[in-house]
Amino acid sequence: MMGVATGNWSGTTGLYLNPASIADSRNKLVIDLFAINGFAENDLGTLSKDNLLQKINNRSVLSVNDVFKFDNKTSVNLMAPYAEVRGPGFMWNIDHKNSIALTTRLRGANQYTDVNQKVYRSILDPQFAVNGGGNYTVNSKDFQWNAATWSEIGLSYGRVLVDHGKNFLSVGVTARYLGGIGYLSMQGDNIDASYYTSSDSLQLNNTKVSYSSNILNSTATVNEGTSNSELFSRYFGKKGGSGIGGDVGFYYEFRPNHEKYQYDMDGKTKITDHSVPRYKLRLSAAITDIGGITFKTADNRQAALSGNGYLRGSELANSVNNYRDFKAYAQSRGFTVDSSVKSTVYHMPTAMLLALDYKISGDFYVNVTSLTNLADRKQIGNYYYSQITVTPRYDTRVFSVGLPVTYNMQSQSIKAGIGARVAGFFAGSDDMLGLLGNNQYGVNFYMGAFVPINYRKPKDSDGDRVSNKIDSCPGIVGEWAYKGCPNPDTDKDGIFDSVDKCPTVAGMPTAMGCPDKDLDSVADASDRCPDLAGPVAMGGCPDRDKDGIADIDDICPDQAGTAAFKGCPDTDGDGIPDNTDKCPLKAGPIAFNGCPDTDGDGVPDNTDRCPTKPGTISNYGCPEVSVQVKKRLAFAATALEFETGKAIIKKKSYVLLDEIVGILNEYKDYYMLIDGHTDDVGSEENNLTLSRDRAASVKNYFVSKGIASDRLDTEGHGESVPVATNKTAAGKAKNRRVEMSLKLRDNK
CATH class of the missing domain: 2.40.160 (Porin)
Structure with missing residues (x-):
């Protein structure tokens, strides 16, 4: 056979x-x-x-x-x-x-x-x-x-x-x-x-x-x-x-x-x-x-x-x-x-x-x-x-x-x-x-x-890989999970229930059938920033500076930083983020909020009026004006002479002023306040003008000697601030004065 x-x-x-x-x-x-x-x-x-x-x-x-x-x-x-x-x-x-x-x-x-x-x-x-x-x-x-x-x-x-x-x-x-x-x-x-x-x-x-x-x-x-x-x-x-x-x-x-x-x-x-x-x-x-x-x-x-x-x-x-x-x-x-x-x-x-x-x-x-x-x-x-x-x-x-x-x-x-x-x-x-x-x-x-x-391979007339003997919807392409019938779409959003994460609420394909207003593939219900598109890895929030920290968590959202500083940078690498570092470009200790103390006087450079010279804390890091200088300035206030009734400095006073120029060059971090005063002879208005002019004359002299104009402030007080009685000649002589004092500017 x-x-x-x-x-x-x-x-x-x-x-x-x-x-x-x-x-x-x-x-x-x-x-x-x-x-x-x-x-x-x-x-x-x-x-x-x-x-x-x-x-x-x-x-x-x-x-x-x-x-x-x-x-x-x-x-x-x-x-x-x-x-x-x-x-x-x-x-x-x-x-x-x-x-x-x-x-x-x-x-x-x-x-x-x-x-x-x-x-x-x-x-x-x-x-x-x-x-x-x-x-x-x-x-x-x-x-x-x-x-x-x-x-x-x-x-x-x-x-x-x-x-x-x-x-x-x-x-x-x-x-x-x-x-x-x-x-x-x-x-x-x-x-x-x-x-x-x-x-x-x-x-x-x-x-x-x-x-x-x-x-x-x-x-x-x-x-x-x-x-x-x-x-x-x-x-x-x-x-x-x-x-x-x-x-x-x-x-x-x-x-x-x-x-x-x-x-x-x-x-x-x-x-x-x-x-x-x-x-x-x-x-x-x-x-x-x-x-x-x-x-x-x-x-x-x-x-x-x-x-x-x-x-x-x-x-x-x-x-x-x-x-x-x-x-x-x-x-x-x-x-x-x-x-x-x-x-x-x-x-x-x-x-x-x-x-x-x-x-x-x-x-x-x-x-x-x-x-x-x-x-x-x-x-x-x-x-x-x-x-x-x-x-x-x-x-x-x-x-x-x-x-x-x-x-x-x-x-x-x-x-x-x-x-x-x-x-x-x-x-x-x-x-x-x-x-x-x-x-x-x-x-x-x-x-x-x-x-x-x-043996026979099961028949599958509609080609949906569900055999005819089991297929509940013969002639219609369906899915095995539904015995050969099409996958339902309850919320009519075009996404089958079998893959729709929100089968009863119309949604977007980007979020597997759930609402997603910003279309960033993160459903609104779990999107930390539902109105701003962001990557899935960021929970749907943007990251403008691309530092891997969502803007919602980033203290410095426009500057790339690190997670250790909540998205802020540390430019000078001193362990203090730039947003809290008072000196972000210079490394400094935490005790001085990230600022250095160049002169080591215990006053950080950012508040030190004299950062390169050791000073005192009470004097904003600058050295104190010596007693001798103060005395010379006090002496100069009454020793300085002008022509009578005028703002012209007598030449014999140039030596005294030149000494003060030296003091200004020594205390370069200071500015000088020049206050003009008069006695009560004459009208009050004329005295005020005279006091201002005399202070200005002193300033002009110092400028002529190379002192910066912005280091010199003048003020005229006329007869309003006497230091002695105007009833005697000696008292009047004391009241006719130009006081000079070294100061530190508040905005320094």
Whole structure:
């Protein structure tokens, strides 16, 4: 069944080639109904289909000559017929790693090995010798004739060992109970015979032939005389014989595109699609039909024919069907026939199958399978002829067709066929040329039916990755969370509820459906600055100076600073931020609010009126005016002389003023207050003017000597501030004065 059994949806038919085929099968469950398979193969001669059909049509008596066109070979090999009926069974993929199958089968085989062609034709065709037209001799050694029918009940298990990415490996084993129904075996060690046409007799010398069967005591052949009830009991019991057999094998698949066969559905991702083959190349190896049937019943007898005697061709064909007739006939012709009761093991046709299956493209494949016989051809039992088959095929879940082409190594001939499957019905032939024409060495036909329940990828008509059987909104693209229905949008803001952080309040996409007035992607409810756009990292607040501190927290929002100083800089690096540093460009201690004390007098430079000269705190950091200077200034106030009634300084007072210029140069951080005063002689108005003019004259003199004008302040008081009585000349002299005092400016 090579045209069908190599397919991926062929149920249990592939199990007989390799039990590992059921592991991770495309069929989830298979219920076998029936299958029949029959074939004939030989190297004796080609089949004469036209002659055979003509004889059947004319209702003529058939002979072996009507079937074969004989080749010119001394010894021949033939299996005709081989037939099997596969009965009810099942295959079940428990999961994608473990599979089991139960199968039943009834088999029958009739096989000749290394039989002399003349002996074969003499036995099966009484007219062979007569039609030969003369005498001939026959010499044959080590030939066999084995025929049997038996039943099988098989239990198979397949297991996936490796299913990882590109590599897949599975193993399988089948254990069978073998129920022997009947067998017949003839083994010839030697036949030396001469045929004489005149007497239609075959003279045998030194003949030694062993004949054994479990039906030797009856008149039935291996294919006759078994009632329906007896057949049923032998099929399931041990009446004829029993044994244990089985198969073992493995599959390796190379799956370079395994990701291609994954899909997402019903909330699950990367689901493997088990409904289709996933391999590019598959290799398999199996050993099948291991074991044998032991016939131990009392009916199992052996007979050994030896000695010399003669046989007639016209009588021989009707005398070898059963032991009783055979023994009586042989003894009547002079041979010795010894019989015994002995258990016999009838061996199964053990073979090794190696296969390669390659996916060409799409649903097109090519399979190469070699069958190599492992059974001993000389033992009691059957065997297959070694062959190699190439099968291109088109293979889908519903329909497949294969075109097997086989080279048979026994007959050294080519056979070709076709096999087709529609769902669970299949039929075909691996060797159909014998059905269509003549000159073929074999013929084959098979057919069967099973009920397949295949793996299928869930249907998803609307493509929303929710299968039709679950989709509550078929035909509408939806989401798994809503069983295939569209995602709702309660607040009608265009954002589905499943992702809308505020599903009942219309919002903006920037804030996942929540209100966001400044469109900064931070919802108003959590935006620290809902009216000013800012980055998410800043809680929605801006950062004008880009120092990583939101303006709302930044004491210096327009100057880049550090978090340690709440966004303010520390330009001079004295640990005091510029916003509180009284001297932000010069480092100073905290005790002086960040200002230095250059002269070290305990008065910081920012308040020190004399920052480069040590002074006193009470005098704003400047040195105190000495007592001597104060005395000289007090002396100068009354010693300074003007022309009477005028603001002109007498020259004799220049020396005194020059001394005061020296004092001003010594106390450069001070300014001088020049106050003019008069006595009460004259009008008050004139006295006020005179006092002002005299103070100004003093100032002008100092300016002429290089003293800055802004260091000199003048004021006139007239007669308003006397220091003595104006009733005496001495008192009036004291009141006519220009007072000079050193001061520190308040705004310094």
